[in-house]
Every structure is written in C-alpha cells, then in structure tokens.
Amino acid sequence: MSTFVAGNWKTHLLNDSAVALASDVAELCNGTDVAVFPPAVYAQSVRQALANSQVGLGLQDLSDLGPGATTGDICADQARDIGCQYVLVGHSERRIRQQESSDWVAAKAKAAVDAKLVPLVCVGETLQERESGRHVDAVMQQLLPALQVMQSGDRFMVAYEPVWAIGTGKTASAEDAQAMHAQIRLQLAERGLEQTLVLYGGSVKAANASELAEQPDIDGALVGGAALNGQEFAAIVAAFREKK
Numbered sequence: 001m002s003t004f005v006a007g008n009w010k011t012h013l014l015n016d017s018a019v020a021l022a023s024d025v026a027e028l029c030n031g032t033d034v035a036v037f038p039p040a041v042y043a044q045s046v047r048q049a050l051a052n053s054q055v056g057l058g059l060q061d062l063s064d065l066g067p068g069a070t071t072g073d074i075c076a077d078q079a080r081d082i083g084c085q086y087v088l089v090g091h092s093e094r095r096i097r098q099q100e101s102s103d104w105v106a107a108k109a110k111a112a113v114d115a116k117l118v119p120l121v122c123v124g125e126t127l128q129e130r131e132s133g134r135h136v137d138a139v140m141q142q143l144l145p146a147l148q149v150m151q152s153g154d155r156f157m158v159a160y161e162p163v164w165a166i167g168t169g170k171t172a173s174a175e176d177a178q179a180m181h182a183q184i185r186l187q188l189a190e191r192g193l194e195q196t197l198v199l200y201g202g203s204v205k206a207a208n209a210s211e212l213a214e215q216p217d218i219d220g221a222l223v224g225g226a227a228l229n230g231q232e233f234a235a236i237v238a239a240f241r242e243k244k
C-alpha cells in the first residue's frame with residue numbers, strides 16, 4: 001500500500017535555513033511519497049532546492065476563491081504557478097486562530113482539487129472534546145463537509161491531528177489514533193473514496209513513527225516540529241516506507 005509523509009514547517013525558518021532543510025530532505029529521503037510545506041514566501045527557493053528530487057512541494061493554506069479581491073490570500077492558480085502540488089487546508093491552528101469553519105475548509109479543498117492540487121484536509125478534536133467523549137463527532141463534523149465536495153477519483157488526503165497532541169509532545173496512543181483513522185476510513189469508503197490516504201499528525205517523531213506506521217489505517221504522517229530536522233524527518237519517512 002502507498003504511504004505519505006509531509007513536513008509542515010509552519011512559520012519556522014528563514015530563507016537560508018529553509019533552503020538548507022529542503023536540500024537535506026531531498027538528499028536523505030527523496031521520493032514521491034514525501035512533501036514539504038514551507039512558509040509560502042520561501043516556496044520558490046525551496047522549489048529550486050528540490051528541483052532534482054521527487055519531493056513534493058505544498059502550501060500551508062489556500063484561498064477558497066479564484067484571483068480577485070482577497071488581500072493576503074494565495075489562490076490555487078498562483079499555488080500551481082509557483083510549482084506546488086499540495087496544500088494544507090483546515091489546519092487546527094487556522095480553524096482556531098482564523099476561525100475557519102468546516103464549510104470554508106471544504107470550499108478550499110474544492111478549489112484545490114479543481115486546480116489539480118492535492119489538498120490535505122486537516123481535522124482533529126480538542127482536549128475538551130476528547131475528554132467529554134465527543135471526539136468522533138467533532139472530527140466528523142469537520143470532515144463531512146469536505147467529503148461532500150469530493151468525487152470518486154479526486155486526489156486528496158485526510159490528516160487527523162488531535163489538537164491536544166500538536167506541539168505538546170503528547171502523541172495519541174497508537175490505538176486511539178488507529179480507532180479514529182478507522183472511523184475516517186469508514187466514511188471515505190461509504191462515499192467511494194477508499195483510495196484516500198489518512199495521515200496522523202501530532203508530535204510524530206522518529207521514536208514513535210514505527211508504532212504509528214504499524215496501525216492498519218495510519219497511512220502516513222503530517223509532521224511539525226520533527227520535520228525541522230532533516231535526519232529526524234528522514235527517519236519518520238523510513239518508518240512508513242517499511243510499511244509498503
């Protein structure tokens with residue numbers, strides 16, 4: 001089966017360090033099953049650093065609209081024009097800080113697919129939602145609007161990132177992550193979207209990647225902090241490649 005590992009660099013790094021990290025990734029874990037999501041301002045220089053590799057390039061967000069009067073946004077045509085193949089949509093940091101609704105996220109995912117970009121639709125419950133037993137409902141409420149705009153054959157991925165596990169050092173247990181992934185897979189299968197990869201994110205590191213990769217419904221990882229170190233990121237990629 002295929003797997004995918006993505007590095008979300010968020011607003012870390014400056015141009016030189018972004019280029020150096022991209023070169024490390026290209027050298028240490030080159031392949032079409034890997035992509036990096038640098039800060040958009042460095043996408044072009046990262047693209048150059050990846051030029052002789054198969055590593056994919058993505059943006060961390062996308063406008064739901066085409067070219068026009070949306071100051072500060074990047075539209076799908078522009079993302080493609082600078083050589084991106086992937087985009088993150090609905091990351092919890094944006095759902096929370098920018099108050100992005102699930103319908104808005106779905107519109108972004110649709111804009112990406114229409115432009116032949118592959119969106120990674122991010123979903124994940126808060127600690128409060130998990131502790132009150134509402135975690136599956138919370139994730140499905142985020143996910144279903146995006147699934148409704150997808151058609152069989154559309155290329156996209158889902159990234160399950162529990163909010164309480166992001167940047168906290170607390171990873172969901174492999175069993176808890178697997179349980180949510182199985183629910184997500186069920187929803188995908190009901191809509192003829194079973195080819196869609198489901199990635200896990202939230203404090204993934206070299207030390208826990210193999211255990212996560214062993215779970216039947218965890219097809220890859222969306223990595224934050226540990227993606228900022230080429231060796232560590234390559235070790236995570238290697239753990240998922242073993243699954244194939």
Ligand code: 13P
Nearest residue numbers: 008166167202203224225
């Ligand atoms: P961390 O791996 O730093 O927890 O971040 C996860 C994440 O938000 C990736 O999108």
